[in-house]
Amino acid sequence: MFKLPERRFRLGGLMLALSMAVAIVIGSAVPSSAADAIKIGALVQLSGGAAFLGPSEEAAYRMAVAEINKSGGVLGKKLELLIADTATDPATANAGAKRLLNQDHVSVLFASSTSASREAVLPVVRQNGRTLFFYDAIYEGHACDPSMFVMGEVPETQIAPIVPYLQKSMGGKSWYFVGNDYNWPQNTAAIAEKVIPEHGGKLVGTKFVPIGTADFSSILQDIASVKPNFVLLIMLPSDVVAFMKQFHNQGLDQSVTAIATLVEQSAIAAMGPAAKGLLIPAGYFADATQSAKTFEAAYKAELGGNAPAQNFIALNGYDALHLWVLAVQKAGSVDKDAVTKALPEVARDGPRGKVAYSATTRHATFPIYLARIDEQGHPTIIESFGPVDPGPQCKF
Amino acid sequence: MVLGILNVLSAVSLLFIAAVGLAVIFGVMGVVNLAHGEFIMLGAYASVIVVKLGLPVSVSLIVAPLAVGMIALLLEPIFFRYLYGRVMESILATWGLSIVLRQAAQLIFGAGYQSVPYPTDATITVLTTQISFYRVLAIFLALVIGLGVLWIEKRTNLGTTARAVMSNAGLASTLGVNIGRIYAGTLVFGAALAGLAGAFLAPLTSAYPSMGLSFLTNSFFAVLVGGLGSLPGLAFASGMLGSTQQIVAIFIDPVWGSVALVIVALILVRWRGTA
Numbered sequence: 001m002f003k004l005p006e007r008r009f010r011l012g013g014l015m016l017a018l019s020m021a022v023a024i025v026i027g028s029a030v031p032s033s034a035a036d037a038i039k040i041g042a043l044v045q046l047s048g049g050a051a052f053l054g055p056s057e058e059a060a061y062r063m064a065v066a067e068i069n070k071s072g073g074v075l076g077k078k079l080e081l082l083i084a085d086t087a088t089d090p091a092t093a094n095a096g097a098k099r100l101l102n103q104d105h106v107s108v109l110f111a112s113s114t115s116a117s118r119e120a121v122l123p124v125v126r127q128n129g130r131t132l133f134f135y136d137a138i139y140e141g142h143a144c145d146p147s148m149f150v151m152g153e154v155p156e157t158q159i160a161p162i163v164p165y166l167q168k169s170m171g172g173k174s175w176y177f178v179g180n181d182y183n184w185p186q187n188t189a190a191i192a193e194k195v196i197p198e199h200g201g202k203l204v205g206t207k208f209v210p211i212g213t214a215d216f217s218s219i220l221q222d223i224a225s226v227k228p229n230f231v232l233l234i235m236l237p238s239d240v241v242a243f244m245k246q247f248h249n250q251g252l253d254q255s256v257t258a259i260a261t262l263v264e265q266s267a268i269a270a271m272g273p274a275a276k277g278l279l280i281p282a283g284y285f286a287d288a289t290q291s292a293k294t295f296e297a298a299y300k301a302e303l304g305g306n307a308p309a310q311n312f313i314a315l316n317g318y319d320a321l322h323l324w325v326l327a328v329q330k331a332g333s334v335d336k337d338a339v340t341k342a343l344p345e346v347a348r349d350g351p352r353g354k355v356a357y358s359a360t361t362r363h364a365t366f367p368i369y370l371a372r373i374d375e376q377g378h379p380t381i382i383e384s385f386g387p388v389d390p391g392p393q394c395k396f
Numbered sequence: 397m398v399l400g401i402l403n404v405l406s407a408v409s410l411l412f413i414a415a416v417g418l419a420v421i422f423g424v425m426g427v428v429n430l431a432h433g434e435f436i437m438l439g440a441y442a443s444v445i446v447v448k449l450g451l452p453v454s455v456s457l458i459v460a461p462l463a464v465g466m467i468a469l470l471l472e473p474i475f476f477r478y479l480y481g482r483v484m485e486s487i488l489a490t491w492g493l494s495i496v497l498r499q500a501a502q503l504i505f506g507a508g509y510q511s512v513p514y515p516t517d518a519t520i521t522v523l524t525t526q527i528s529f530y531r532v533l534a535i536f537l538a539l540v541i542g543l544g545v546l547w548i549e550k551r552t553n554l555g556t557t558a559r560a561v562m563s564n565a566g567l568a569s570t571l572g573v574n575i576g577r578i579y580a581g582t583l584v585f586g587a588a589l590a591g592l593a594g595a596f597l598a599p600l601t602s603a604y605p606s607m608g609l610s611f612l613t614n615s616f617f618a619v620l621v622g623g624l625g626s627l628p629g630l631a632f633a634s635g636m637l638g639s640t641q642q643i644v645a646i647f648i649d650p651v652w653g654s655v656a657l658v659i660v661a662l663i664l665v666r667w668r669g670t671a
Binding site: 055208218246271 | 400406407509513517601609610654
C-alpha cells in the first residue's frame with residue numbers, strides 16, 4: 001500500500017531528471033550567435049490547426065533575412081533569425097514570445113499567427129517595453145497597440161473594393177454571406193452589411209457555421225432557394241474546401257459566383273475541379289503579376305525548388321521585415337522609438353507592389369488583386385485595385 | 397419539402413456512419429476511444445493514397461477499412477490491450493493517441509488539405525432543385541452498415557460470443573471464450589468502421605490532419621445519448637440529434653443547430669436516466 005506513492009515519486013523524479021537532461025542537450029545544440037549579429041524573432045504556426053501556413057510563414061521571414069544579409073546586413077551587422085512555433089495556441093505563443101524577448105533579447109518581434117495568439121503575445125511585448133512588435137496576417141481588423149504595426153488583409157481591404165466592381169462587371173446585386181462563428185467572419189459580415197447597400201446591393205442571407213463544419217447541405221438548400229448572385233465565404237480553408245466541393249457537386253456554381261477571402265494554394269488544390277470560378281481578393285498570387293514572377297524566381301533560387309509555396313498570408317511577414325530594416329537604416333539604430341518614427345516614412349516595392357505603413361493607423365497599405373481560379377487551379381488576375389487603404393483602423 | 401427531408405435523412409446517416417465505430421468499441425470493451433476521429437482521418441488519407449495510385453475513388457471504401465483495421469491491429473498489443481474496461485484511463489490514453497496520430501499524419505502527409513474527388517458528380521432533381529446523388533448514397537450506406545452490424549451481432553456465432561463477453565467477461569472466459577481475441581477483433585472491426593466512415597466522408601470535405609476533431613464531438617454525443625454501445629440506441633440518437641441539428645440549421649443557423657444538438661442530447665440523457 002505504502003510502496004506505491006514512493007515508486008511514483010521515484011518515477012516522477014526520474015522523469016524530471018530525464019526532461020532536464022533533454023532540455024540541456026537541446027539548449028546546447030542551439031548555435032551561439034555571433035557577437036556582431038542583430039537578433040530578430042518570429043513566431044510562426046508550425047503545428048496545430050494553422051500548421052498548413054507555418055512552413056510558408058517561416059520561409060517568408062528566412063527569404064527576407066537572406067536578401068538583407070546578402071546586401072550587407074543592417075547597420076553593418078548581419079541579421080540572425082530566431083523562429084518559435086506558436087502551435088496555433090495562445091499559451092504556446094505567449095511562452096515563445098517570452099523566450100524570444102526576455103531570454104534571447106531579440107531586437108524586434110514578428111508574428112504570423114491567429115488573433116488569439118496575437119492577444120497572448122501583446123502583454124509580453126508591453127511588459128518588455130524595448131521592442132516593436134509586427135503582426136503579419138490576414139485578420140478581422142482594428143487591433144491597436146502603441147508597440148504594434150500590422151500588415152495583412154482586413155475586411156475593409158478585401159470586401160469594400162470588390163462589391164462595386166463585381167456588381168458592375170458581372171451584373172446582379174444580391175449577396176449571401178457564409179462565415180465561421182468567430183470574430184473575423186463576424187467583423188467581415190459587419191463590413192459587408194455596410195458596404196453592399198452603399199452600392200445598391202442587397203445582402204439576402206447571412207449564415208454562420210461552427211469551425212470544422214463538414215456538411216453544408218442546409219446552407220446549400222437555402223442558397224438554391226434564394227438564388228443570390230454572389231456568395232461570400234468567410235471561413236477557414238478546410239471549411240471553404242468542404243463548401244466548394246458540395247457547392248460544385250450540387251451544380252450551384254453554374255448560377256452563383258463564390259468569393260473566398262482566406263484560401264491559399266493548398267486549399268485550392270484540395271478543391272480539385274470544384275475550385276473553378278472561385279474568386280479570391282488578396283495581395284498576392286504566385287506567377288500572376290510581373291513582380292510576383294520576379295519574386296518567385298528569386299525565392300526558388302535562394303531557398304531551393306522544394307521551398308514551401310508562398311501565399312498572400314505568409315508574405316505579410318516578408319514585407320514587414322523588409323520595411324523594419326528600411327526604417328532601422330533610416331533611423332540609424334534599432335531603438336524602438338526611433339524606428340517607430342521612421343517606419344511610416346519608408347516604403348518598398350515588393351512581390352505584391354508598393355507597401356507602406358501608415359503613421360496614424362499603424363496598418364499597412366498594399367495592392368489588392370481579384371483573381372479567378374481556372375480548371376487547373378491557377379489564379380488569373382481579373383482586376384487590380386491598386387494600393388487599398390485599410391481605413392481608420394486605429395488612431396495614434 | 398422532399399429536398400428538406402432528404403437533407404435531414406442524409407445528415408442523420410452521415411452522423412450514424414461517423415459514430416458507429418465508436419459505439420462498437422465502447423459497447424464491447426468499455427473503451428471511450430477519443431482517437432476515433434483520427435481513425436476517421438486515417439480512413440480519409442487512405443482514400444487520398446488510393447486516388448494518388450490512380451485507382452478509382454470507390455476502391456477506397458474497401459481499402460480504407462482494411463488499412464485502418466490493420467493500424468488498430470498493430471496498436472492493440474502495445475496500446476489498447478491495457479485499456480479494456482477502464483473508462484477513465486481510456487479517455488486519457490486515447491486522447492494522447494489522437495494527438496500522436498494527428499502529428500504523425502502531419503509529418504507524413506503534410507499539414508495542407510488533400511483532395512478526394514467525388515465518386516459521382518451526378519445530381520438528382522427533386523421538384524425544381526437538385527440534390528447530390530452522393531448524399532442519397534449516404535442514406536443507403538448507413539442502412540447497410542446498421543443492418544450489417546446488427547446481423548453480425550444477433551445472427552452470427554461471433555456476435556453471440558461478443559455479446560456474452562459484453563455482459564459478463566469473467567463468466568465467458570470460464571466457458572472457454574478467448575476474451576483477448578474477441579476484444580482485439582472488436583477493436584479492429586470498430587476501427588475498420590471508422591476507416592470506412594473516413595473514406596465516405598473524405599469527398600465531402602478533404603483530408604487534413606485535424607479533421608477528426610469535428611467528427612469526434614458529434615459522434616461522441618450520439619453514442620452517449622444512444623446508451624452503452626446499443627446499436628438501435630445509436631440509430632435513435634443519430635436520428636434525434638442529426639435531425640434536430642439539421643432542421644434548426646435550415647430554419648435558423650448552423651451555429652444554433654449545434655447548440656440545439658447539445659440541448660437535445662442533455663434532455664435525452666436526463667430522460668433516459670429517469671426512465
